[in-house]
Amino acid sequence: MNEARLRSLPPGAIAPRGWLRDQLQLQADGLTGRLEEVWPDVGPNSGWLGGSGESWERGPYYLDGLVPLAWSLDDVGLKHKASKWIEWMLASQRPDGWFGPAGNDDWWTRMVALKVLMQYAEATDDPRVVPFMQRYFAYQRAALPERPLQKWAVARGQENILAILWLHERAPDPALASLAATVLSMTVDWGTYLTEDLVQGPATRFSHLTHVVNVAMGLKLPALREMLGEQGQRDLLNKALANLDRLHGQATGMFSGDEWLAGNSPHHGTELCAVVETMFSLEVLARIYGSGVFGDRLERVAFNALAATVTADMTAHQYHQQPNQVLATIARRDWTYSSDAPNIFGLEPHFGCCTANLHQGWPKLATSLWAEDAEGGLAAIAYAPCLVRGRAIGLDVSTDYPFDETVAVRVTEAASGARRLSLRVPAWCDDARLTLNGEDLPVAPADGIVVLSREWKAGDTVTLRLPMPVRVETRLNGAVSLHIGPLTLAYCPGEIWRGIPDTPGLGDWEVMPRGSWNYGLETEAGAVSLQALVERRPPSRQPFALATAPVRVMTKGRFVKEWRLEDNSAAPPPPSPVTSNQTPRPITLIPYGCARLRICEFPRLEPQEFTGYVFD
Structure with missing residues (x-):
C-alpha cells in the first residue's frame, strides 16, 4: 500500500x-x-x-x-x-x-x-x-x-x-x-462513472449512482485506489471534479442534488448531507495528495454552502438549499425527489439523515485545518484562527480569514532540526505576499503549495497576505456570480422568519423576503473582476449572521421585471445580457453563508452611464 x-x-x-x-x-x-x-x-x-x-x-x-x-x-x-x-x-x-x-x-x-x-x-x-x-x-x-x-x-x-x-x-x-x-x-467504480457515464441534467429516477450523497462520498475513491497501488488516479479525479462542475456545478463549489443530481440551474438545491460528505472527501484528498487544490474547494464549500444551510445560531437546518433561494417555505418545488418542506429551517425537514449527519461539517474542518508530514512538518489545508500542536512544531494562527486577507502564523515551539512549513496559496489569488520575520519571500506555489524549510524557533512569524479582488464567474444562461476570496457573494432581499406551530425540537421556521430579489448586475461581457467598494468588520459571535455580515460589497444593479417566481422558486436567470429600463440602484452584497434568502447568480446587464445615487 x-x-x-x-x-x-x-x-x-x-x-x-x-x-x-x-x-x-x-x-x-x-x-x-x-x-x-x-x-x-x-x-x-x-x-x-x-x-x-x-x-x-x-x-x-x-x-x-x-x-x-x-x-x-x-x-x-x-x-x-x-x-x-x-x-x-x-x-x-x-x-x-x-x-x-x-x-x-x-x-x-x-x-x-x-x-x-x-x-x-x-x-x-x-x-x-x-x-x-x-x-x-x-x-x-x-x-x-x-x-x-x-x-x-x-x-x-x-x-x-x-x-x-x-x-x-x-x-x-x-x-x-x-x-x-x-x-x-x-x-461502485466512481472514477469511471463520474468521467464517462455521469448523468446530464436532472436525474429522473433513483439510482445509487445519481444519489448526491453517494457521489459526495465517492469522490475519495480514486485517491484510495492510488493508496492501494493503482496509477493515474489523480488525473481521473481531476476529470471527475471538472465533469461535476460542468454538468451539475453550483456557485458555492458544490454540485446539485435534491436528492438526485439535478443539473446546474440555481433553482435546484443540494442536500446538507452531500455538503458535509463532500467536505470530508476533500479533507481526505488534501491529505493523500498534499495538494492545495482540494483545500481551495473545501473552503469554498464550507464557508458558503455549509454556513448558509444552518441558522446563524446553529439551532435549525435545511435539508436542501438553493443557490438562488428567495423563499424557504412549505411548497412544491422543482426538486428531483423531495417532499414540500426540505428548504425550511428546522429539526427534521424531510428525511432525518441530515439531522443526524450535519454535525461533522464544522468540527472536521477544524481538525483538518493543518496536517503533518512524515518528518513532523506542518501543512496548511485550510485557514482559520487556531492553535496547532504537532509532534515537532506548535503554531498560533491569527486571522479573521476568510473575512480578511491576512493570515499570521507564529511558531510557539519547535524541536531541533529542519522541517517544512507548507502554506496553501489559493488558486484565486494572483498576488499573494509572504514574509518571514518581516522579510519578503518569493511566492511560487507548486500544486497550490509554498514550502518553507528551515530550523524553526519559537517566535518565528510567517505572514501570508492574500489580496481578494471581486471576481466574476459566468454561470447558466450567461448569468454571473461574484466572489471575494473563498466567499461567494449574495444579495439578500431581507428575511421575515415565521415560526411553524406545533413543531418538534427547537422549532421549525419558514422564511419570506422583505423586498424584491430579482435584480441584475452591471458587468462587462467576459469580465473576470469587478471594481466595487468593499467594507469589512470583525466577525461577530455569530460569524454568519445576516445583521452583522463581516464583509459587504457595494455594486450597482437594476430590477429585472420579467424574472419571476416559477414553481415557488426563483426561475432560472433569463439569458444575458438582459435589458432593463428600471432605475439603477445600489446593491449591497454579503457572504452567501450569511444569507438564508439570497440571489447569487444574477442576470448580466449591459453597463450604462448614469448618475443619481451615492453609496451609503
Missing part, C-alpha cells in the same frame, strides 16, 4: 480560536449539544445504546460529528455524551468480531461507526480500538464471500476501505490489503 503525503492530526491537537471557536461553541450549545434531548432517534432508546429505537445510521452519523466537536472544544460535557456511545459500541462486539445493534446487519452502518472509532482512538489513544477493528475486519474477510456488500454499502464501500487503510497504518497486516481489494471489487 502507498502512503498519504500527509497525516491527520488527532482531534484536540488543533484548538479553534476566534470566529471558528465561536461557530463550534454555537453548535455545541445548539443542535449538536441538545440533539439527544429533542430527537428520539439519538435519544436513550437508540439501538446504538442498546435500546429498541432507531438502529441504522443515525446514531453513528451523530457521533461522527459529536466526537471531533467534543475534543476540538475540550468540552467535558460533550466528551461524556460521546463516551457512553463509544463504550456501548466497544462492549457490543461479539466473539466473532461483529458489533452493533442486533437488529441491524447492514455493512454500511458499521462503516460510519468505524470512522467514529478512528477519531476517538486518535483523540484518546484508547488501546481497545485497534484490536477491536482487527477482530471486525477478520470477521468481514470471512463473511464477505457469502454476504457481500449490498445497496448503500456498494455505493459507499470507500468508507470501509478508508478504515482498513487507517488500521493498516497502525497495525500492518497483508490480510488487510487483501480485504481492501475485496471491498473495492464490490464498490
Whole structure:
C-alpha cells in the first residue's frame, strides 16, 4: 500500500480560536449539544445504546460529528455524551468480531461507526480500538464471500476501505490489503462513472449512482485506489471534479442534488448531507495528495454552502438549499425527489439523515485545518484562527480569514532540526505576499503549495497576505456570480422568519423576503473582476449572521421585471445580457453563508452611464 503525503492530526491537537471557536461553541450549545434531548432517534432508546429505537445510521452519523466537536472544544460535557456511545459500541462486539445493534446487519452502518472509532482512538489513544477493528475486519474477510456488500454499502464501500487503510497504518497486516481489494471489487467504480457515464441534467429516477450523497462520498475513491497501488488516479479525479462542475456545478463549489443530481440551474438545491460528505472527501484528498487544490474547494464549500444551510445560531437546518433561494417555505418545488418542506429551517425537514449527519461539517474542518508530514512538518489545508500542536512544531494562527486577507502564523515551539512549513496559496489569488520575520519571500506555489524549510524557533512569524479582488464567474444562461476570496457573494432581499406551530425540537421556521430579489448586475461581457467598494468588520459571535455580515460589497444593479417566481422558486436567470429600463440602484452584497434568502447568480446587464445615487 502507498502512503498519504500527509497525516491527520488527532482531534484536540488543533484548538479553534476566534470566529471558528465561536461557530463550534454555537453548535455545541445548539443542535449538536441538545440533539439527544429533542430527537428520539439519538435519544436513550437508540439501538446504538442498546435500546429498541432507531438502529441504522443515525446514531453513528451523530457521533461522527459529536466526537471531533467534543475534543476540538475540550468540552467535558460533550466528551461524556460521546463516551457512553463509544463504550456501548466497544462492549457490543461479539466473539466473532461483529458489533452493533442486533437488529441491524447492514455493512454500511458499521462503516460510519468505524470512522467514529478512528477519531476517538486518535483523540484518546484508547488501546481497545485497534484490536477491536482487527477482530471486525477478520470477521468481514470471512463473511464477505457469502454476504457481500449490498445497496448503500456498494455505493459507499470507500468508507470501509478508508478504515482498513487507517488500521493498516497502525497495525500492518497483508490480510488487510487483501480485504481492501475485496471491498473495492464490490464498490461502485466512481472514477469511471463520474468521467464517462455521469448523468446530464436532472436525474429522473433513483439510482445509487445519481444519489448526491453517494457521489459526495465517492469522490475519495480514486485517491484510495492510488493508496492501494493503482496509477493515474489523480488525473481521473481531476476529470471527475471538472465533469461535476460542468454538468451539475453550483456557485458555492458544490454540485446539485435534491436528492438526485439535478443539473446546474440555481433553482435546484443540494442536500446538507452531500455538503458535509463532500467536505470530508476533500479533507481526505488534501491529505493523500498534499495538494492545495482540494483545500481551495473545501473552503469554498464550507464557508458558503455549509454556513448558509444552518441558522446563524446553529439551532435549525435545511435539508436542501438553493443557490438562488428567495423563499424557504412549505411548497412544491422543482426538486428531483423531495417532499414540500426540505428548504425550511428546522429539526427534521424531510428525511432525518441530515439531522443526524450535519454535525461533522464544522468540527472536521477544524481538525483538518493543518496536517503533518512524515518528518513532523506542518501543512496548511485550510485557514482559520487556531492553535496547532504537532509532534515537532506548535503554531498560533491569527486571522479573521476568510473575512480578511491576512493570515499570521507564529511558531510557539519547535524541536531541533529542519522541517517544512507548507502554506496553501489559493488558486484565486494572483498576488499573494509572504514574509518571514518581516522579510519578503518569493511566492511560487507548486500544486497550490509554498514550502518553507528551515530550523524553526519559537517566535518565528510567517505572514501570508492574500489580496481578494471581486471576481466574476459566468454561470447558466450567461448569468454571473461574484466572489471575494473563498466567499461567494449574495444579495439578500431581507428575511421575515415565521415560526411553524406545533413543531418538534427547537422549532421549525419558514422564511419570506422583505423586498424584491430579482435584480441584475452591471458587468462587462467576459469580465473576470469587478471594481466595487468593499467594507469589512470583525466577525461577530455569530460569524454568519445576516445583521452583522463581516464583509459587504457595494455594486450597482437594476430590477429585472420579467424574472419571476416559477414553481415557488426563483426561475432560472433569463439569458444575458438582459435589458432593463428600471432605475439603477445600489446593491449591497454579503457572504452567501450569511444569507438564508439570497440571489447569487444574477442576470448580466449591459453597463450604462448614469448618475443619481451615492453609496451609503
